[in-house]
Amino acid sequence: METFLTIDRDGPVLTWSMHAPEVRNALTGNTAAAEFIAACEAANADPTVRAVIITGYEGMFSSGGNVKDMRRFFDDAMTPERIAQEYRTGIQRLARAVHGLEVPTIAAVGGPAIGAGCDLSCMCDIRIASENASFAESFVKVGIVPGDGGAWLLPRAVGASRAAEMAFTGDTLNAQQALAIGLVSQVVPAAELLNAARELASRIVRNSGPALRMTKRLLREAQTARLDTVLEMSATMQAIAHKTPQNREAVQAFIEKRAPKFSD
Numbered sequence: 366m367e368t369f370l371t372i373d374r375d376g377p378v379l380t381w382s383m384h385a386p387e388v389r390n391a392l393t394g395n396t397a398a399a400e401f402i403a404a405c406e407a408a409n410a411d412p413t414v415r416a417v418i419i420t421g422y423e424g425m426f427s428s429g430g431n432v433k434d435m436r437r438f439f440d441d442a443m444t445p446e447r448i449a450q451e452y453r454t455g456i457q458r459l460a461r462a463v464h465g466l467e468v469p470t471i472a473a474v475g476g477p478a479i480g481a482g483c484d485l486s487c488m489c490d491i492r493i494a495s496e497n498a499s500f501a502e503s504f505v506k507v508g509i510v511p512g513d514g515g516a517w518l519l520p521r522a523v524g525a526s527r528a529a530e531m532a533f534t535g536d537t538l539n540a541q542q543a544l545a546i547g548l549v550s551q552v553v554p555a556a557e558l559l560n561a562a563r564e565l566a567s568r569i570v571r572n573s574g575p576a577l578r579m580t581k582r583l584l585r586e587a588q589t590a591r592l593d594t595v596l597e598m599s600a601t602m603q604a605i606a607h608k609t610p611q612n613r614e615a616v617q618a619f620i621e622k623r624a625p626k627f628s629d
Contacts, residue, residue: 370400377415377570378563379408383427390427392481392513394434398459405462415570415577417466418562419489420473424497429480430456432507452512456481460514463488464585467578469569473562474498475555479537484511487518490581492548493562494540495555500548502528506535521588523548573611573627 369390371382381404383390383397392398408414421427438448463470463485472478472489476497483500486492494500502519504511511519511532520528527546531538540552553561569577579602587595606612611627618625 368400369395369397370404372404375563377413377574378418378566379404379414379416380418380420380559380563383419383421383425386422386425388428388431389425389477390421390482391431391434392427392429392459392485393456394431398455401459402462405466409465409467412574414468415572415574416468416566417470418473418559418566419463419470419485420559420562421475423475425476426472426474426478426498427482427485428477429482429484429503430512435507435509456513460484460488460518464514464518467581468574469566469577469581471562471566473558474500474549475558477501477537479503480511481513481515484513484515484518486548487515487522490584491550491565492522492543493558493565494543494549494552495558496540496552497555498540498543498549498552499537500531500543501535501537502531503535503537505533571624573606573609573615573625575609575611576606579606 367385369383369385371384373380373382385391385395385397388395408417437443469491470489472486472492474486474492475495477499478486479501480503483502486500502511502515504515510516516532519531522528523531523546538546538548540549543549544552551561583595583599583602586598590598614627615625
């Protein structure tokens with residue numbers, strides 16, 4: 366069986382490309398979850414990694430769940446308990462892993478991002494779309510719910526009202542509509558998508574690796590924590606940051622009016 370993810374590295378930037386054209390990069394019924402989990406664990410454990418780009422093969426991001434594979438749930442042997450456990454140990458572990466990545470993540474969406482594919486993009490910190498991209502929270506269209514955490518992820522990307530409209534209708538948005546509601550931060554020509562993602566990643570990874578990881582952690586915690594809690598976490602992380610060699614180098618470089626040189 367071919368691998369689902371192709372992993373490339375350019376200095377501190379990893380690019381994970383989904384390549385299962387026969388199922389349009391479906392995230393279920395294959396090794397996608399296991400490969401994403403392993404890739405996330407490896408990136409978190411490597412302090413020299415400072416950003417991850419997630420993309421798909423040309424013209425496709427991800428079709429989400431494999432609808433044809435869902436027919437096996439019709440079998441009486443597939444009890445609700447077994448199905449729920451399969452979600453917990455499959456797509457939901459993928460969601461926890463990608464959302465839990467410690468470094469900044471960029472989804473470079475070059476084509477349809479449907480159902481769990483849309484939610485995969487929302488697991489990332491930043492989304493860039495090509496002019497050919499489209500997005501749909503389409504679970505309701507096949508009589509199911511966002512079993513991968515989309516009900517938590519999508520409102521944080523576009524707000525409660527927009528998320529409800531997408532989830533209740535299952536309608537597909539084109540790239541410009543996604544830009545208008547803030548689901549993506551920029552739309553670029555298809556041929557320029559990966560370069561745009563890499564250029565953004567290069568601006569991110571010029572900065573301190575430890576500071577990037579701690580900043581991401583604070584941004585994520587701030588979504589659900591009280592201000593007092595975030596302030597205390599910020600004070601603790603700031604104390605750690607001030608003692609890193611990256612902070613020392615960044616401050617010295619600023620004073621000397623030069624670009625910092627980090628060794629991680």
